[in-house]
Every structure is written in structure tokens, then in C-alpha cells.
Amino acid sequence: MTESSTAPRPTLEAVAARAGVSRATVSRVVNGGDGVREPLVERVRRAVDELGYVPNQAARSLVTRRHDAVAVVIAEPETRVFADPFFALQLRGISKELTAHDSQLVLLLTEGRDDHVRVGRYLAGGHVDGALVFSLHLDDRLPGLIHGAGVPTVYGGRPGWGDGTRGAVYVDSDNRGGAREAVRHLVALGRTRVAHITGALDQTSAVDRLDGFRDVMVDADPRLIVEGDFTPAGGERAMRELLDRCPELDAVFAANDLMASGALRVLRERGRRVPEDVALIGFDDMLPVAEQTDPPLTTVRQDIEEMGRLMARLLLRGLDRRSATEPAAAGSVAQSGLVGAPSSVVLPTTLVRRASA
Amino acid sequence: MTESSTAPRPTLEAVAARAGVSRATVSRVVNGGDGVREPLVERVRRAVDELGYVPNQAARSLVTRRHDAVAVVIAEPETRVFADPFFALQLRGISKELTAHDSQLVLLLTEGRDDHVRVGRYLAGGHVDGALVFSLHLDDRLPGLIHGAGVPTVYGGRPGWGDGTRGAVYVDSDNRGGAREAVRHLVALGRTRVAHITGALDQTSAVDRLDGFRDVMVDADPRLIVEGDFTPAGGERAMRELLDRCPELDAVFAANDLMASGALRVLRERGRRVPEDVALIGFDDMLPVAEQTDPPLTTVRQDIEEMGRLMARLLLRGLDRRSATEPAAAGSVAQSGLVGAPSSVVLPTTLVRRASA
DNA sequence: GTAGGATCGGGGAGCGCTCTCAACACCGCG
DNA sequence: CGCGGTGTTGAGAGCGCTCCCCGATCCTAC
Missing domain, CATH: 3.40.50.2300 (Response regulator)
Structure with a gap:
């Protein structure tokens, strides 16, 4: 049975005693060891191992003012x-x-x-x-x-x-640039009625993506822009609204993959084929979402990690x-x-x- | 412009001086304040506020050996x-x-x-x-x-x-109990050829769910059990294998929702209707997955939070x-x-x- | 062999806090 | 009016570590 924290942890002092040197020397060795001669370094190292010494971070922070x-x-x-x-x-x-x-x-x-x-x-x-x-x-x-x-x-x-x-x-x-690229791709595909489901507009990423959309669709019909919230449910809601407002749309750029997946469900439910009738692009390239939808999502990748x-x-x-x-x-x-x-x-x-x- | 960390943070000592009491008294007030008379408490509190004093956790830990x-x-x-x-x-x-x-x-x-x-x-x-x-x-x-x-x-x-x-x-x-309940439900539905896609069997949760499955399907055909890995891709793989081995299966219990979603895709791809031809149950009740599959997933909920x-x-x-x-x-x-x-x-x-x- | 320089090691002073203990004040009661 | 008791307050000793400074040491070169 472990009696945790029962054994007092060894201190610098203890290591110093064991190695037959001063505290300062041990400290130097522990912190990189320059300025200490090899044999001593060796001896200190051994003492550290034998005692299982681990520096007390609190004490260290107290003086160094660093916390790591x-x-x-x-x-x-x-x-x-x-x-x-x-x-x-x-x-x-x-x-x-x-x-x-x-x-x-x-x-x-x-x-x-x-x-x-x-x-x-x-x-x-x-x-x-x-x-x-x-x-x-x-x-x-x-x-x-x-x-x-x-x-x-x-x-x-x-x-x-x-x-x-x-x-x-x-x-x-580069949210704005990414959005631009996505929308340009849709345009290049020959789509003319491109809609946008924005993210939650209290976040700059959503605003920037919307700006990117506007950069390309300079005079987009305002009915083709609906505010979402980055969730699948929000994507569904927005897609329904878009379809109601503007049944003839032929492409959608959603501000993230999650909303795109929601939109996709609604499109299917309403009998639109993707991408034939409506082309759809997401954002993020969130693998578990983007790759697993049917059809898999074209999207804008950002390297999150x-x-x-x-x-x-x-x-x-x-x-x-x-x-x-x-x-x-x-x-x-x-x-x-x-x-x-x-x-x-x-x-x-x-x-x-x-x-x- | 903030000159971060330029102003030295006030110490207990400083607060004590300002309040005209000893360090110990300030310490008492800061740590709950019992045993200190009201007017003093008040004075110390004010000094703390005025100075914007925040205790130095490192110093505190050093002596209390607690870190919070x-x-x-x-x-x-x-x-x-x-x-x-x-x-x-x-x-x-x-x-x-x-x-x-x-x-x-x-x-x-x-x-x-x-x-x-x-x-x-x-x-x-x-x-x-x-x-x-x-x-x-x-x-x-x-x-x-x-x-x-x-x-x-x-x-x-x-x-x-x-x-x-x-x-x-x-x-x-209660992984085992949950699994039992899921499988019993499938049996109650009249399914007789119930398969199981396990999780990664180096984790106890997967083992326990498998045990629960076996509790109900006492002499399950070993061909109806395939090891998965808790990922959607693993679920797909496992489902394919199951279908190849045993085309006549009529129900699947997957050890989590992610694998169930993968299995679902394969089932659809192979033309099986869910739940008519094959009933499917997952585990976790991971909302974004379970609710958004088509059809939505019957699953075993655990309250993860x-x-x-x-x-x-x-x-x-x-x-x-x-x-x-x-x-x-x-x-x-x-x-x-x-x-x-x-x-x-x-x-x-x-x-x-x-x-x- | 020894002086000189460069380098290394040891002692000690805190970092800011808590906590023990002693001093002190004040209360009530005899 | 004095004494014990109860309750508050203050002084001081570290917690374990780093880092400065000075004395000790070692090497090299003459």
C-alpha cells in the first residue's frame, strides 16, 4: 500500500549531503550543470537518482518568478x-x-x-x-x-x-482568403446563385468568412445570406430559410463543416441533389465530419493543430x-x-x- | 501600453504595513478571517483592495504543501x-x-x-x-x-x-449492464442473429461491453463478433466483415456511436434497410453523432459530463x-x-x- | 618553483508566505 | 479589587530553492 506523501521528499540539501558537495553545486547541476566539473556532475547525478530527488517547483518559482x-x-x-x-x-x-x-x-x-x-x-x-x-x-x-x-x-x-x-x-x-477561394470555386463551376450560411457573427472568423464571400459575390442578393451559429442544427435552419426564400439557388458556402452537414441533410430532404442541383462547400476540413458525409464535403482546410x-x-x-x-x-x-x-x-x-x- | 509585470506585486508585508497590523493578521484575514476582530478585518480588506493584493501561490504552496x-x-x-x-x-x-x-x-x-x-x-x-x-x-x-x-x-x-x-x-x-440492455432490446424486437462490433479490446470499457453482449447472447456464433477500434472507419471495416461472414444477420450492437455510424454507412451501401432489415444500436449517446445519422441512432446513454x-x-x-x-x-x-x-x-x-x- | 589569472565551490541572504507560540488585552467572577 | 481564563495579536522561524559574492583551487607560463 502506498502511503502517499508519507515519505518526505528529499531536498537539495539532502542531495548535496549525499554527494558531498554544497547545495549550490547541486542546484547548478540540476539546472543544466555548466560550471561544474565532470566528476562532480557525475556524483551529483547519482545522488539525485538514488534519492529520487525532484526539485520543488514552488520553492523555485518563489525565487525565479517563473512558473513554467x-x-x-x-x-x-x-x-x-x-x-x-x-x-x-x-x-x-x-x-x-x-x-x-x-x-x-x-x-x-x-x-x-x-x-x-x-x-x-x-x-x-x-x-x-x-x-x-x-x-x-x-x-x-x-x-x-x-x-x-x-x-x-x-x-x-x-x-x-x-x-x-x-x-x-x-x-x-486566412478566413477571408479561404472563403474567397471557396466561392470562386463555386463560381468557376458555373454557379450563379451562390448562398452563404454565416457563422455566429459575434466571432471574427464568421465575419471574415462573410467578407470573403462578399469579396467575390460583390452584389449578392441579401436574401442569399443567412446567419447561422456554427452548429449542425443552425445549418439546417439556415438552409431551410434559404430554400424558402430563394428556391432557385444553385450553390451554398457554409461557414463551417458542421453547418454544411446540417445543410446537406435539408437539401436531401427537399430532394435536391448535391452537387448536381446544389453545390456545397464547408470550412475547416474537420475530418470526421467532412469525410463522412454523403457526398463527402468539399471544404476549406485550416491546420488547426x-x-x-x-x-x-x-x-x-x-x-x-x-x-x-x-x-x-x-x-x-x-x-x-x-x-x-x-x-x-x-x-x-x-x-x-x-x-x- | 501594458508594461506587464513591471509593477512589483504587493506582498503581505505591504498590506500589513498599510493596514497597520502584522503580517500574521493579514494572513488570517486573507485565509478566512476567523479569530480576527471585525474592525481589523475591515481595515485589512480595504488595504488588500487598495493595493490589489493577490497572494503568491508559490510562497503559499512552499509552506502548506498544497497546490490547489x-x-x-x-x-x-x-x-x-x-x-x-x-x-x-x-x-x-x-x-x-x-x-x-x-x-x-x-x-x-x-x-x-x-x-x-x-x-x-x-x-x-x-x-x-x-x-x-x-x-x-x-x-x-x-x-x-x-x-x-x-x-x-x-x-x-x-x-x-x-x-x-x-x-x-x-x-x-455500467458498460456491461448497458450492453445487456441494448442486446436485450434487440432480442425483444425479435432479432435472432445479433452481431457485435467491439471496441478496442485493450480497454476495459470495450471488454465490459463485450461481456454484456455475451451475457445475453449466451452462445453467440463467434462469427458474429468482430473487433473494432471505436472509430467510424473501424466500424465500417467491421461491418463489412460481418456482412461477408454472415449475410443473414438482422441486428448489430456497436460498442460506440462512432462505429455505429460507420456501420450504418456500410449497411446502406450494401442495400440493407435500417432498422427493417438490420436493427442497429450504438453506445454513448454522443449527440452530434447519434442524433444526426439517418436514421437517428438508438443507443445507450452514459452521462459523460x-x-x-x-x-x-x-x-x-x-x-x-x-x-x-x-x-x-x-x-x-x-x-x-x-x-x-x-x-x-x-x-x-x-x-x-x-x-x- | 611560484606568481598570476581564471575558474569553481561554498556560505548566506532572502523570495512571500504560514504557523507556532508567547504576549497581551479584556472579561467575568470570587 | 485581583486573578484566572478566553480570545486576539504580533514576532519569528522556517518551507526549499536560487543567486550573489568571495575565498579556495587549479592551471599555465615564466
Whole structure:
């Protein structure tokens, strides 16, 4: 039977005693070991192993003010999130990158607006070295709170224009460009009555995709644009409305795959053949959805995992640089809290042609 | 422009000075405030507000040995996980419960076997008060490592029988009972040639569902049982094989909804009508999948979010009790590291009848 | 062989907090 | 009016670690 935490964990002191050196020497070895001669390093290493020594992070943070931990804030009030693998993929990317840098991932899920204050307080509390923030809605006050907390931050997706977002560093997909490409493809197919099911318009990604749609369909009949909400049910609803308003439409660009799948069901239900009667394009290339519909979905791919990885990389890089320049940089630390501000990144998208368009 | 972390955060000392009391008094107020007279409490509170004081968690942990943080370990080598909302839902449940207890969630995603050692080291490092572990595979050495780390742990799903699993506390669904109910339903429908697509048999949930199947189909034709892997593609593969082996089958119980959806596609492709020719039941009641197939899936529901919440609750309760009994309890601390070991919990499942069976 | 320089190791001072313990105040009761 | 008791407050000692600084050490070159 394990008596957990019964055995007091060995301290630096204990290791030092065992190896017959001073604490400082052990500390040096544990933290990289330069400046200590080989035989000693060896002896310390052995002592560490024998004792099963693991540094006490709390003690270390207390003096270094570093935590080797990054908060990931997912600000999603709706259950919706969990229906799509989006976050899981981002998390995976982030996790990989953080692990490679020996940083931990502290996950902050917010349920409602009240939670934002809690998150703000947590970040202000200096528990983490930085924050990665997702899924903002335009009216969120989170950026303001985060800004106030003064924690280096990278956003996933371009934040809105609210408080604290000016100069924020973010990683985003080329939503507008991707949308343009999708719609152009539909046009190239000879479709003339192209409709658009938007995402939830309180998110910049939805707005950008709508803009992309408009870039190509410059004077689109306003009846051909319906607001959705990124869910399959929303896609169904929107598709019904489109069909009612404008039965002669011959193509649909949905702002994500989930809505496209809903739209697809409605189209079939109403007896339209896809892609013969109506061509359909989604967005995301969410494999389990896009590949498994019938017909498989033509869609705009964004590399979600890579986005996560990149966010983490940007943050960590900024952090490193900051600690490197520590004393001098006070003045040049920008809004993001990152030195020499790594600028935002917009990743390209690619059109994946399957059967639906 | 925020100069992040430029202003040194106020310390207890500073608050004490401002309020004209001693550090100890401020500490008392900050930690609940009993034993301090009202006017003083008031004065300290004000000083805290004015200074924007936030306790330094590192310093606190250093002396209390508590971290108010729990690790969530997801041991999933395959990408598969991220295709289903399973973890997201569990995480949500866990997050809610932890938040209510002012605990943080440290997420540890493991990529491959090597990561297990890293995780073990992290847990042993005493960074967190406890751990919640998911998605074990039978041959995992993670339980052994965790056991060795001596961290109070609750497993999600019954762990296997390997090293360190004896006496482990877990939360699971009644996989076997749920499977039985599903199969009985098929039998009640008058189906006689009932097939089963199992999950990945290195996970206890898959094994248990198979056992439940066998409980009802006592002498099932072995050709009617095919091993799947919990993915839609695996479901397709398995369904093809079943159909080839045994074209006359009239019902299928798939060990999860994802595989059921794959099976459904194959059934349709081969011209079988569901449920007329072949009745189909899944497991999980994963809404985005189960409700959106055509026909919608009859399935066995398990309350995934509740499982997560329960795991967290069990862990936290054990932790509390442990710290309450601290000095005396050394001897009675069981395998799980939890005092007065809250025992494992198996949650009931319910059959959700939709159109597929 | 020894002086000089460069490098390495050890001692000690905290980081910010909690917690024990002693001092003190104030109450009621004898 | 004094004494014990109860209840508050303050002082101080660390928790385990890093990092600075100075003395010790080692090597090289003359």
C-alpha cells in the first residue's frame, strides 16, 4: 500500500549531503550543470537518482518568478464547443509545443461571463508565465481583464476590437482568403446563385468568412445570406430559410463543416441533389465530419493543430526573449507583454475538393 | 501600453504595513478571517483592495504543501480521441467541479509511451494535489508510475489489472449492464442473429461491453463478433466483415456511436434497410453523432459530463478528508492515496430509443 | 618553483508566505 | 479589587530553492 506523501521528499540539501558537495553545486547541476566539473556532475547525478530527488517547483518559482506554466483560456459559453474537435486539436498542438519546452498547461474553461472575472484574477495572480486565449466573442470583456492582468498573451483567432485588443498578438487562419477561394470555386463551376450560411457573427472568423464571400459575390442578393451559429442544427435552419426564400439557388458556402452537414441533410430532404442541383462547400476540413458525409464535403482546410502549436511557440519565444532582456526592456514591452513583439500570424488555407462541389 | 509585470506585486508585508497590523493578521484575514476582530478585518480588506493584493501561490504552496491544482492525465496515444467529444465533455465536468473548489486544472496529454515517464515524474514532483486519469489501455504502465508517485488518484473508467491498479478508485459507466440492455432490446424486437462490433479490446470499457453482449447472447456464433477500434472507419471495416461472414444477420450492437455510424454507412451501401432489415444500436449517446445519422441512432446513454464531475468530487473529497486527518491517518491511507477511501462508483446507463432499432 | 589569472565551490541572504507560540488585552467572577 | 481564563495579536522561524559574492583551487607560463 502506498502511503502517499508519507515519505518526505528529499531536498537539495539532502542531495548535496549525499554527494558531498554544497547545495549550490547541486542546484547548478540540476539546472543544466555548466560550471561544474565532470566528476562532480557525475556524483551529483547519482545522488539525485538514488534519492529520487525532484526539485520543488514552488520553492523555485518563489525565487525565479517563473512558473513554467501557461494558461489556456477557452472562453466558450456554449456547449457547442464540445461538439466539435476544434479545441481538442488546438490543445493537442499547444500541448506538444509546451511539453517540448517543459512547460505545463493550465486549462481554464469559462462557463459564463462571471467566470471571466475569476480568470482575470487568476492570471493577475501570477500563477503562470503567459496565456493562450481562444474563442473570443466580440463583446467579451476578457481581453480587457487580461490586459489588466499584465500577462503575456497570444490569442487564437483575431480578437475583436474591444478593450485591450489593440496590438494584441494572435494566430489566425486566412478566413477571408479561404472563403474567397471557396466561392470562386463555386463560381468557376458555373454557379450563379451562390448562398452563404454565416457563422455566429459575434466571432471574427464568421465575419471574415462573410467578407470573403462578399469579396467575390460583390452584389449578392441579401436574401442569399443567412446567419447561422456554427452548429449542425443552425445549418439546417439556415438552409431551410434559404430554400424558402430563394428556391432557385444553385450553390451554398457554409461557414463551417458542421453547418454544411446540417445543410446537406435539408437539401436531401427537399430532394435536391448535391452537387448536381446544389453545390456545397464547408470550412475547416474537420475530418470526421467532412469525410463522412454523403457526398463527402468539399471544404476549406485550416491546420488547426498547427495553429495551436504556433500560438504556443509565439508565446514561449516572447517569454524567452523577455527574460533575456529583462532589465533593459521595460520600456519596449508592448501591449502583448511580449518583448520585440512577435507579430501576429495568419496561416494560409487550402481548398480540399471532394464530391460536394 | 501594458508594461506587464513591471509593477512589483504587493506582498503581505505591504498590506500589513498599510493596514497597520502584522503580517500574521493579514494572513488570517486573507485565509478566512476567523479569530480576527471585525474592525481589523475591515481595515485589512480595504488595504488588500487598495493595493490589489493577490497572494503568491508559490510562497503559499512552499509552506502548506498544497497546490490547489489537480492534474488531468489523458493517456491517448492515438489521434482518435480528438475526433470524439468524449474528453471534452469529461473535461467540462471536471472543470466545473474543480472551479467550485478553487482548484486549477493542469492538463497532461500524453503522446506516446515515453510521455508516461514524463507524466510520472511530474506527478512525483508534487506539483499537484491529486490526479485524474483517463483512457488507460490494459498494458499501460502509467498506473504503476502513478502509484509510485504516491499521488492521490481517481481513474476515469475501470483501469485494467496491471501494476498499481489494485484498489484504485475509479468512476465508470455500467458498460456491461448497458450492453445487456441494448442486446436485450434487440432480442425483444425479435432479432435472432445479433452481431457485435467491439471496441478496442485493450480497454476495459470495450471488454465490459463485450461481456454484456455475451451475457445475453449466451452462445453467440463467434462469427458474429468482430473487433473494432471505436472509430467510424473501424466500424465500417467491421461491418463489412460481418456482412461477408454472415449475410443473414438482422441486428448489430456497436460498442460506440462512432462505429455505429460507420456501420450504418456500410449497411446502406450494401442495400440493407435500417432498422427493417438490420436493427442497429450504438453506445454513448454522443449527440452530434447519434442524433444526426439517418436514421437517428438508438443507443445507450452514459452521462459523460457527470462522470467527470464525479471523478473530481471524489478526488477532492478524499483530499479534504486527508488534510483534515493529517497527523493520525498515515496508517490508513490506502492505495489511492485517499483517506477513508471513497470507493469507486459505477454510473447507470439508459437506453435511448430512436429510429435505428 | 611560484606568481598570476581564471575558474569553481561554498556560505548566506532572502523570495512571500504560514504557523507556532508567547504576549497581551479584556472579561467575568470570587 | 485581583486573578484566572478566553480570545486576539504580533514576532519569528522556517518551507526549499536560487543567486550573489568571495575565498579556495587549479592551471599555465615564466
